[in-house]
Amino acid sequence: MAGGKIQKKRHGGGGGGGGARLQGGIPFEKSKGQHILRNPALVDSIIAKAGLKPTDTVLEIGPGTGNLTKRLLESGVKAVVAVELDPRMVLELSRRFQGHPLSSRLKVIQGDVLKCDLPYFDICVANIPYQISSPLTFKLLSHRPIFRCAVIMFQREFAMRLVAQPGDTLYCRLSVNVQLLSRVSHLLKVGRNNFRPPPKVDSSVVRIEPRKPLPPVSFKEWDGLVRICFNRKNKTLGSLFKQKRVLELLERITRQCNLSNLPKNLKWARRRCHLMMLQCWPIWSRT
Numbered sequence: 232m233a234g235g236k237i238q239k240k241r242h243g244g245g246g247g248g249g250g251a252r253l254q255g256g257i258p259f260e261k262s263k264g265q266h267i268l269r270n271p272a273l274v275d276s277i278i279a280k281a282g283l284k285p286t287d288t289v290l291e292i293g294p295g296t297g298n299l300t301k302r303l304l305e306s307g308v309k310a311v312v313a314v315e316l317d318p319r320m321v322l323e324l325s326r327r328f329q330g331h332p333l334s335s336r337l338k339v340i341q342g343d344v345l346k347c348d349l350p351y352f353d354i355c356v357a358n359i360p361y362q363i364s365s366p367l368t369f370k371l372l373s374h375r376p377i378f379r380c381a382v383i384m385f386q387r388e389f390a391m392r393l394v395a396q397p398g399d400t401l402y403c404r405l406s407v408n409v410q411l412l413s414r415v416s417h418l419l420k421v422g423r424n425n426f427r428p429p430p431k432v433d434s435s436v437v438r439i440e441p442r443k444p445l446p447p448v449s450f451k452e453w454d455g456l457v458r459i460c461f462n463r464k465n466k467t468l469g470s471l472f473k474q475k476r477v478l479e480l481l482e483r484i485t486r487q488c489n490l491s492n493l494p495k496n497l498k499w500a501r502r503r504c505h506l507m508m509l510q511c512w513p514i515w516s517r518t
């Protein structure tokens with residue numbers, strides 16, 4: 232998955248908590264990134280930022296013991312569909328919501344969100360296990376029909392990579408690819424003490440709004456070009472595009488965007504590769 236390597240290397244999301252118990256007395260499982268939101272005010276801020284509508288079907292990934300789930304249901308949305316990997320959590324959810332007036336609008340699917348078919352949803356609101364951040368983001372962005380937006384808690388550094396702009400130190404392949412497919416904005420900074428057990432890192436809530444329509448480009452070919460550019464950060468785009476295979480790739484992409492003369496107009500070709508997006512996205516987004 233695009234950007235996955237960078238993220239895996241940096242996620243230390245496991246945190247302390249050895250022997251810790253979660254709500255309902257469930258033993259904490261580090262490998263599943265089980266850091267439960269314990270600050271109700273923070274849960275309320277996430278709900279407020281999400282801009283939920285009464286007609287919304289909300290996808291929640293990793294509901295855990297249901298703190299966010301409960302507030303989502305209380306906000307009056309049409310339905311919440313929650314995908315949870317851990318059967319112990321699924322049991323805890325059914326115990327918590329059994330006979331509850333809100334439960335008729337809740338559906339819990341037990342499974343791995345990366346492996347299952349996603350249900351229909353208008354908006355995704357989730358505090359996810361950080362180790363799946365990159366593949367999950369791209370899975371959501373390739374989901375059809377296109378949803379309105381996702382409001383997701385990520386590890387802070389991953390969030391900063393998502394929103395990084397050309398020239399920022401954190402600007403990387405992940406930033407380029409996610410920003411090709413969506414508009415991303417940073418919503419909230421969240422300290423580690425808002426979770427139980429606390430992870431080793433701070434977090435951020437980010438809004439991701441898929442672009443409509445999506446750019447008329449093959450994502451695989453685009454990602455191939457971006458990968459080449461970021462692997463050779465110190466080369467200029469001009470020198471890279473002298474290589475036959477790179478030029479062919481660029482020509483294919485520009486044809487998809489109906490920009491047959493782009494290579495001749497590469498005024499930006501002398502720029503360093505990691506600045507590529509600054510120059511080419513505004514041109515391509517008008518096609």
Ligand SMILES: C[S@@+](CC[C@H](N)C(=O)[O-])C[C@H]1O[C@@H](n2cnc3c(N)ncnc32)[C@H](O)[C@@H]1O
Pocket residue numbers: 263264265266267268269292293294295296297298299314315316317320342343344345357358359360363
């Ligand atoms: C960070 S906790 C969030 C719990 C809850 N949403 C909250 O905010 O308190 C992440 C949750 O995702 C679940 N999980 C881990 N990997 C998953 C996967 N691949 N698919 C679905 N759920 C997963 C964990 O079991 C855990 O309940």
